[in-house]
Amino acid sequence: MKPKALLTTIPSDAHNWNLIYIQLLMEENGAEVINLGACTAYEEIESACLQVLPDFIVVSTVNGHGFIEGRELIMRIREIPQMKNIPVYLGGKLSTDQAESDKYALELEAAGYTRVYCENKDEKAFVAELRKFAGKGKESFKPGIL
Template sequence: MELVRCPAELGTASRTVIVSSVSSDSHTWNLVYLQLVLEEAGCRVVNLGPCAPDQLIVAECLRNRPDLLVVSTVNGHGFQDGSRLIRVLRNHSELRQMPVVIGGKLGISGPDHRSSASLVDAGFDGVFEEDADIQLFRSFVAALPVGVTS
């Protein structure tokens, strides 16, 4: 776990963002990439790393009260693991308003917009499939209010 504080760009307040993979995904390059993207945007990043168990993610969200949780996966099991994780997160009253997004390779058959809609219905605030433009993610982060779950 790593906490990095970077000055906010353009004089905006700094957002705290937790970055994590799903419990079944051991990849790290995607998490490092997202951490760098978020730091460039002036965010403080807590990177939980790969294979983070659901309860660790919940505990760190309760402890850090992030402005955003970013769940990234590249192993093709994001839909299944993400559906479970968002239920666990939303069962905690303190985390119901916390913005949560998921992105990457969410299924083994490639992008599936029906699965994305199901993830939003389950409680994710945003779904960024593997073919999504990173600028869409950057715009989403920039539009977030600071201190939503504080």
């Protein structure tokens, strides 16, 4: 059985291309993906968490507000009892000031994200995480649609 993944973005992020790319990458690496689309309200994400009961959650953002809204989102997700120990990943543009991204990534991980991938870094590491969920272990990197 494929692991279920909930894919979303932050409420202010209207970009769809990142979600489509990540969905394809996740599916190609063994996940069943429920894509909530762009500009998803916190309440919709919370509701989907309870309805889907995903094996993991991926938040993708490209508008530069990932740090601010991502922090609020992880606090809300972690308040849901069933989501306390579910892996949650955030990737993308965390700030309009790229120099702060690494610092923000650490703060977001301290706030409750399992791992934060900023500014298109570490795609191989993210794919390795996906493959663990799919039970594929250390097979070679599958680059998706790059």
